[in-house]
Amino acid sequence: MDMNLRIRRQLQEAVRAQGLTRAQLAKLLGVKPPAVSQLLNGTYGKIPQSLIDVLEVLGLELTVTKARGAASPSEVQAKADAMALLSTHPWGKKPKGLDEPVEVAGPAFEELLKEHRGPEL
Incomplete structure (x- = not known):
């Protein structure tokens, strides 16, 4: 049997x-259904x-x-859905003013941590 045909049948x-x-x-x-049909x-x-x-x-x-250890299709889909959510902005809207870094006034973050860290041991 032709190797292409055998591999397609196994798939x-x-x-x-x-x-x-x-x-x-x-x-x-991440493709359209006709592409899968054409492949199979x-x-x-x-x-x-x-x-x-x-x-x-080589006789192979x-x-x-x-x-x-392969993930199930539902695990693959769940990961793809999670990555899609992480790559978008909440509620599908991009917050205004985040295209450029914003200068912040006030003490450095490390200084704030010293005040709220608790007693030294």
């Missing part, structure tokens, strides 16, 4: 085993022939296996 099975739809996988990858169906993203040639000469083959 399709892995997607099914994870209980994901192609749309969910696309969201996790073989109309896009073939393994380079030079790599296949080297593997064949690629196999798709579950990585040890």
Whole structure:
């Protein structure tokens, strides 16, 4: 069997085993669903022939296996959602005046800490 086809079938099975739809996988990858379909169906993203040639000469083959310690799709999605929240401003609005550093008057932060630190031991 053609190595590209075999790898794609293994990927399709892995997607099914994870209980994901192609749309969910696309969201996790940050691409549109047609890109996932093209990848899994073989109309896009073939393994380079030079790599296949080297593997064949060496008597090797690629196999798709579950990585040890790999995050589940829900963990990947949760991390992506958290990073998206961290990269935006609260309530979707950018506070005014934060494009440039603001000069602050008053004692240095270290001086304030001395006053509120408590007794020295």
